[in-house]
Amino acid sequence: MGGVRLRGFGWRHAGRRAWAVRGVDLRVERGERVLLLGGSGAGKSTLLAALAGLLPEDSGEQEGTIEVDGRPPHAAREQVGIVFQDPQTQLVMARCGDDVAFGLENRAVPAEEIWPRVNETLARVGFPYHRDRPTAALSGGEQQRLALAGVLALRPGLLLLDEPTANLDPGGAALIRSAVADALDDDTTLVLVEHRVAEALPLVDRVVVLEPGGGVRADGTPEAVFGAYGTALADEGVWVPGRTVSPRRAAAPAGDVLLTTERLGLPPRLADTDLEVRAGEALAVLGRNGAGKSTLALLLGGLLRPGTGRVTARPELAGADARTPPHRWPAPALARRIGSVFQDPEHQFVTGTVFDELALGPRRTGAAEAAVRDRVDELLHRLRLAGLAGANPYTLSGGEARRLSVATALATAPRLLICDEPTFGQDRRTWRELVELFADLRDGGHGLVAVTHDAEFVAALADRTVTLDRPPATPDGTAETAAGVRR
Secondary structure: OOOOOEEEEEEEEEOOOOOOEEEEEEEEEOEEEEEEOOOOOOOOOHHHHOOOOOOOOHEEEEEEEEOOOOHHHOOOHHHHHHHOOOOOOOOOOEEEEHHHHHHHHHHHOHHHHHHHHHHHHHOOOOOOOOOOOOHHHHHHHHHHHHHHHHHOOOOEEEEEEEOOOOOOOOOHHHHHHHHHHHHOOOOOOEEOOOOHHHHHHHHEEEEEEEOOOOOOEEEEHHHHHHHHHHHHHOOOOOOOOOEEEEOOOOOOOOEEEEEEEEEEEEEOOOOOEEEEEEEOOEEEEEEEOOOHHHHHHHHHHHOOOEEEEEEOOHHHHHHHHHHOOOOHOOOHHHHHHEEEEOOOHHHHOOOOOOOHHHHHHHHHOOHHHHHHHHHHHHHHOOOOOOOOOOOHHHHHHHHHHHHHHHHHHHHOOOEEEEEEEEOOOOOHHHHHHHHHHHHHHHHHEEEEEEEEHHHHHHHHHOOOOEOOOOEEEEEOEEEEOOOEEOO
């Protein structure tokens, strides 16, 4: 089982004028392995949600038909497993093993089979902890592995994966791809959305490209699709294998030191770390999942109180607050000086429209309304969000939400920008635009710290890298503290 049929399928989210996806005619036979491509906003995630039966009738408008094994998707949910872009949306239990067991218990799997299947699936995805590990203690990449384990344990006939390796280090991404390959029976159907196209190709035998304006642009074997449409698809934003991106080197040497850390840590999440952050420099923070990269980003951004050591902002950044650590600055002052982009974009959305989200920061810092509108309009156009000004941020695609989160951090023109996985979910075109935007900021004297697993982004932009070492685990699954930075 797991066959899929769409006839003229379209979906428009409630309150939106534009269709998220439209005019899709597609048939996927049982056991086929399909890579679903398209530019950011083409409707890939919406299509996966529709196949999983996760688009309630009262949440939007549907046209055409969609079937899984000849039934409406909501009637075939027990045969479908989906892993979302944001793994936190599908983790429901406090302990990791319980989270994987949750779906099995709901499917009435015999009790004696549950824990062996949980253990086997956790090992298959390379999960590094005991099953009693708290889910709240996981990094974003570790959450993704756990979410995949929960789905694979159910042995679905139709497996839907939405960017399953986006927040994983290269080793973790390879483990996930291997786990997926091992989990697929001959009659398991796979529909995969993935921007790491070259790495994903061994998993698939067919490529389908969605047209952003509606319909299917291309459909065939990887060789046929990329051979016939490769250049055009690359120009339109698809990550076509073999197309390299030119780097953007700094226009001048790095400038003044803006921020320093001395033995900065937050046990057990981050080992003691010493850093210098400079104006006019793009610093990339690398490391395996669980090394504390996101925690470091929050500490540098003044959004967490250090557990050990300290963060010191120099007068070039802090002005009159140079003797005060960033986490104790007033909110308006922090917003003017340091902008933060979280790993999960939705965690920083607090208003009902894209326009208001961008206007919030400048308004809080006391900017005149005319200046606020000018700044918002500039960012909307620069990050290709102009047509979404009135949209609810929570209805955006993953790539659009990421660009909005970057734009909100830039709205107050901070001297220092801290970004956690800033290129997640971007197509090739918007990825390049983000690289150009960050390069212009750096060359204009701003400091940039980017936590990332994106090797292409590092090659294109980074002037300097530091690598965090993952603290060694203790027998109870927590982490010991130790010096944690490699240059």
